Amino acid sequence: MNIIRPIAATIIGLFLGLLVTFFAGENPLNVFLIFATSGFGSTYDFGMTLTYSMPLILTGLSVSMAFKSGLFNIGAEGQLTMGALAAATAGALFTSVPAFIAPIFAGICAALAGGIWGGIAGYLKAKRGAHEVITTIMLNFIAAGIASYVTVYLLKDPNTQNPQTIPISPNYKLETFAFFDSAPVSSALFLSVIVAILVWIFLYRTPLGYEIRAVGSNESAASTACISISKTQILNMFIAGSLAGLVGVGEVLSRAECFKLDFSPGYGFTGIAVAFLARGNPIAIIFSGFLFGALQKGASDLEIFTHNVTSDLSLVLQALIILAVSADGLWEKILSGKKVKL
Amino acid sequence: MNISKNQVAFEFREVTKTFGKIIANNKISFSVPKGSIRALVGENGAGKSTAMKILFGLYKEDSGEVLVNGQPQHWSSPRDAIKNGIGMVHQHFMLAETATGLDNIILGDENNTLKIPFLPLSLNIIDRKKAKIRIEKIAKKYGLSVPLDIKISKLPVGMQQRIEILKLLYRNADILILDEPTAVLTPHEVEELFTNLKKLKAEGKTIIIVTHKLKEVLSFTDHITIFRSGQVIGNIETHDATEEKIASMMVGRNVNLKPQIPNGTNIKGPVLNLTDVTLKDYKTKDSKRNLLNKINLKVSGGEIVGIAGVEGNGQSDLLDLIFHPQKYFGKKTSQTSSASGEISLLGIDIKHKKSSEMSNLIVGFIPEDRHVDGLLLNMSAEENYILGRHWERKFRIGFLQNISKIKKTVKKEMELYDVRPRNSELLASGFSGGNQQKIIIAREFGKDPNFIVAANPTRGVDIGAIEFIHQRIVEERDKGVGILLISSELDEITTLADRIIVLYEGEIVAEYKRNEANEYQIGLAMCGGLPQEGVRK
Numbered sequence: 001m002n003i004i005r006p007i008a009a010t011i012i013g014l015f016l017g018l019l020v021t022f023f024a025g026e027n028p029l030n031v032f033l034i035f036a037t038s039g040f041g042s043t044y045d046f047g048m049t050l051t052y053s054m055p056l057i058l059t060g061l062s063v064s065m066a067f068k069s070g071l072f073n074i075g076a077e078g079q080l081t082m083g084a085l086a087a088a089t090a091g092a093l094f095t096s097v098p099a100f101i102a103p104i105f106a107g108i109c110a111a112l113a114g115g116i117w118g119g120i121a122g123y124l125k126a127k128r129g130a131h132e133v134i135t136t137i138m139l140n141f142i143a144a145g146i147a148s149y150v151t152v153y154l155l156k157d158p159n160t161q162n163p164q165t166i167p168i169s170p171n172y173k174l175e176t177f178a179f180f181d182s183a184p185v186s187s188a189l190f191l192s193v194i195v196a197i198l199v200w201i202f203l204y205r206t207p208l209g210y211e212i213r214a215v216g217s218n219e220s221a222a223s224t225a226c227i228s229i230s231k232t233q234i235l236n237m238f239i240a241g242s243l244a245g246l247v248g249v250g251e252v253l254s255r256a257e258c259f260k261l262d263f264s265p266g267y268g269f270t271g272i273a274v275a276f277l278a279r280g281n282p283i284a285i286i287f288s289g290f291l292f293g294a295l296q297k298g299a300s301d302l303e304i305f306t307h308n309v310t311s312d313l314s315l316v317l318q319a320l321i322i323l324a325v326s327a328d329g330l331w332e333k334i335l336s337g338k339k340v341k342l
Numbered sequence: 343m344n345i346s347k348n349q350v351a352f353e354f355r356e357v358t359k360t361f362g363k364i365i366a367n368n369k370i371s372f373s374v375p376k377g378s379i380r381a382l383v384g385e386n387g388a389g390k391s392t393a394m395k396i397l398f399g400l401y402k403e404d405s406g407e408v409l410v411n412g413q414p415q416h417w418s419s420p421r422d423a424i425k426n427g428i429g430m431v432h433q434h435f436m437l438a439e440t441a442t443g444l445d446n447i448i449l450g451d452e453n454n455t456l457k458i459p460f461l462p463l464s465l466n467i468i469d470r471k472k473a474k475i476r477i478e479k480i481a482k483k484y485g486l487s488v489p490l491d492i493k494i495s496k497l498p499v500g501m502q503q504r505i506e507i508l509k510l511l512y513r514n515a516d517i518l519i520l521d522e523p524t525a526v527l528t529p530h531e532v533e534e535l536f537t538n539l540k541k542l543k544a545e546g547k548t549i550i551i552v553t554h555k556l557k558e559v560l561s562f563t564d565h566i567t568i569f570r571s572g573q574v575i576g577n578i579e580t581h582d583a584t585e586e587k588i589a590s591m592m593v594g595r596n597v598n599l600k601p602q603i604p605n606g607t608n609i610k611g612p613v614l615n616l617t618d619v620t621l622k623d624y625k626t627k628d629s630k631r632n633l634l635n636k637i638n639l640k641v642s643g644g645e646i647v648g649i650a651g652v653e654g655n656g657q658s659d660l661l662d663l664i665f666h667p668q669k670y671f672g673k674k675t676s677q678t679s680s681a682s683g684e685i686s687l688l689g690i691d692i693k694h695k696k697s698s699e700m701s702n703l704i705v706g707f708i709p710e711d712r713h714v715d716g717l718l719l720n721m722s723a724e725e726n727y728i729l730g731r732h733w734e735r736k737f738r739i740g741f742l743q744n745i746s747k748i749k750k751t752v753k754k755e756m757e758l759y760d761v762r763p764r765n766s767e768l769l770a771s772g773f774s775g776g777n778q779q780k781i782i783i784a785r786e787f788g789k790d791p792n793f794i795v796a797a798n799p800t801r802g803v804d805i806g807a808i809e810f811i812h813q814r815i816v817e818e819r820d821k822g823v824g825i826l827l828i829s830s831e832l833d834e835i836t837t838l839a840d841r842i843i844v845l846y847e848g849e850i851v852a853e854y855k856r857n858e859a860n861e862y863q864i865g866l867a868m869c870g871g872l873p874q875e876g877v878r879k
Contacts, residue, residue, distance in 0.1 A: 201742075205742050205743050205745065206741055206742055206743060207732040207733050207737075207738060207741075207743060208741075210725070210728070210732050210743065211732070213718075213721065213725075214718055214721070214725075214729060217718035217719070217720050217721050218714075218717065218718050218719065220714050220715050221709075221714070221715050221716055221717055221718055221729065222718075222729070223666075223697065224665065224707065224709060224715040224716070224730075225701075225729045225730030226697050226698065226700050226701030226730060227697075227730075228696075228697050228698055231698075
């Protein structure tokens, strides 16, 4: 039952979305084929789908993690910006770190930077009562500001006109797999999956993860049981931030090899949808992240091969899938076998 | 109104209702005459609520039939039931807190509009004046005076209940179903409710009370219908009934409601000590009195100290002070209240202890409101069982939880405490109130504490289970555990407590030893009428 629902929602969402293209004067079947070819047509395409999926899995985990203690993390975008910036800075400045440890070092920097960024919102929530939705949104802007300052003034790559930082030292580079042609798929792919599994273990198999879920379930009861609400919230937002920060590993160490300003096409916000489709389950996020990655990649060729449909269709599809999965009343009626009255 | 005794308001004929494998109502038959008050009693899950929900159109019976005013009913929703003169006041009131009483009463009633021409009914303007006149007329007739222009959130619970009842009368209800109407009322409000109900009865209304409280049942109903495991066990006239008789019929065996419990003998050192504790309140500026005033209270291991008092006389503040002293003592106090005096728990001064430090002190706590402070409703029974105990060594292997051990322990405890259903993975919200309470009690007693605070430990719990919970509390006492019992049920206090303390307006106004005072004297002290004997302070 739990699996049927998101899958059915995806099919309904895709169907309705493709129907829209019909009214735009396209053949929906044709659009679907373009989607499929663009997402999975070659090993390169598949590699790019994976490349888009990895950050979405991490930001999905970030949003879901915060949600477990009842917090809404809209700030994954800012957190991943800080994470990527930290990874790029480490790679550009600490060139003497030996190759076998350099990527791990950069990863830790990314997680810490993202974690601190999330932790600030957690601290403001726990100690000052500032609503996390407001603070995380504002921190997104601050992160964007810091990123452009660092990119333009401090670590500007002098060899290009583009706003990007000095390339990272070769020690930091993650080897990309030849299988995917030139698609930048590296061992960072496994990172997302392993992290998702670790998040599951943390939440459902450790006392600390239990505390986070207890706070999310009933703050008052948790506090009666001597669980510190403020500590839990800060820790939770730190972890959520560091998960988003890890996006920096794949994006910087194997894809761009530097920090490119505005590299993220809104991974942090799409992460909310990814977490939602998976209903917060870390394992399910692997799949929903992959689906949204495929949508993103699939839509990228639409502009080239159709006259009337742009890549924004992927946003329409995301929205329709989320609408379909969140139509609670409808699902209850369908699943209980009753006739639906509309 | 002239009502012949033989007229039947409604009748159940062999009604059966099942939910999956569970038979909630098994061929139940009973009828209620017009103009009478009927109590439906039974343990949790005995089927009384299901029967009422069928009558109110919320559920549809599988077989059998329900006749209202002699006519078989075929309703698909409460709307039909309301049209046919049936109204229900739910245990948790269905009122819009931010709207006035008037607006709540007329909510959903489209007939009272100004009837401006060319405007459809749904867009017409509500004629509040006319509605108010009508409500006031009804209120006067039944003695249900309420302020109609004040927001619900500002009204006491008793008044809110009156508004619920007026809502039904406004819709011309003849059959009124009240689910646990006294659960949230003060004793005084309960008295008023009884008077109102008698008046309604005199005017020809039929009233159905679904309740747990046997004493109240006996004091104002005409007939009692007793449910047990989905069946109607019997219908008796109230004047033939006694508490013991009803209780035995409900449970299916003899129940001793007031066992004679000897005083505790295994007395040990003090576990809780409050000296001159005063809690000042800054929130209500006009009130000069303190939330708690010079409380001196000592609980030793091996004794049960009962705190009697009408709710809202400082019990909740006392509890909060014991469990969250850091909120009230010291520099960083909250803006609304501050405390002075000495307070020690298990021999340790806890005035400035943080909540993380408090967790090292093992104290069992059965909270007043289990849904607020006791349970994680959307988490499983297992996860609820380890709440507050999740760091215990036996429940983990290093930094991982020992899931199999947790499962095993919870299964054993569910067996021991007879928690039903025996499904440790079921969400806490899926258990009935009594079984939820058993989960909390199993958890707290399982901590092996030296001190237990039990606030209304048997609220909303079945009679059979009450007996069991009381036994467990006494067993713990005999092991040398100190117990602070706070209860709004005077019976519970007089049965269990070795010492009884009466709180009134935040002060200890009287103290008695077991059997030293009768309920009348204690009741008097609870209301501020100081009795002459037995007063220590």
